[in-house]
Amino acid sequence: MATIYFDLDGTLTDPKPGITRSIQHALQRLDLAVPAEDELTWCIGPPLHASLKRLTGSDELADRALLLYRERFSEIGLFENEAYAGIVDTLATLAATTPRMFVATSKPAVYATRIVEHFGLKPYFERVFGSELDGTRVDKRDLLRYALDEAKVDASSAIMIGDRSHDVIGARSHGMTAIGVLYGYGSEAELRDAGAHHICAAHAELLGHCLA
Numbered sequence: 001m002a003t004i005y006f007d008l009d010g011t012l013t014d015p016k017p018g019i020t021r022s023i024q025h026a027l028q029r030l031d032l033a034v035p036a037e038d039e040l041t042w043c044i045g046p047p048l049h050a051s052l053k054r055l056t057g058s059d060e061l062a063d064r065a066l067l068l069y070r071e072r073f074s075e076i077g078l079f080e081n082e083a084y085a086g087i088v089d090t091l092a093t094l095a096a097t098t099p100r101m102f103v104a105t106s107k108p109a110v111y112a113t114r115i116v117e118h119f120g121l122k123p124y125f126e127r128v129f130g131s132e133l134d135g136t137r138v139d140k141r142d143l144l145r146y147a148l149d150e151a152k153v154d155a156s157s158a159i160m161i162g163d164r165s166h167d168v169i170g171a172r173s174h175g176m177t178a179i180g181v182l183y184g185y186g187s188e189a190e191l192r193d194a195g196a197h198h199i200c201a202a203h204a205e206l207l208g209h210c211l212a
Helices: 016-029 037-043 048-056 059-073 087-095 109-118 140-151 165-172 188-194 203-210
Strands: 003-006 101-108 127-131 158-162 177-181 198-200
Touching (some): 037 048, 087 203, 101 109, 101 140, 109 127, 127 140, 140 165, 158 165, 198 203
Parallel strands (some): 177 198
16 A cells, blocks of 8 residues: 655645734734735645745745744644544545555644644654754655655655645655645646646545545
């Protein structure tokens, strides 16, 4: 059976309130325009600093915004989040036949680990791979290279499951099978254009591809 890597935000859990409200907090503290939550969903998934730079207009402001974001996110936003309906059953089904499963997220590992534990998902995963607070491994290609090497996994026998183009591009850059899910924050066009091998609208489809 293949080794499976799961993205976190938009794939295992829906982090919209925590992420968008923490971004709003940062922008408000910087006296910048504050978009509505629904206008910030494009920030869910990609590396956050790049999104903040787009919102603030400069690296310097993005640096300050990131610190203000973490000020709220580390205490409040972290748990303004919920596991997707059906994901626990999907993980349990996969765990019965899949020897190894991991989380691979651009989110800092220190936050990702707490989220996975909080929502009771830790038993299904051998390890949670994430970025560092200084931005190391925030690029999904770097993260997956590290995650494959650390777990001593052959990329050709591994699957990456995620909801954004970054997940697909990262997987394909290493020869992994890339599966996109549509219940998160990426569109079918985004996933298809990035080169997803399979695109799934529901958990049943996801299981079908993983267990094939």
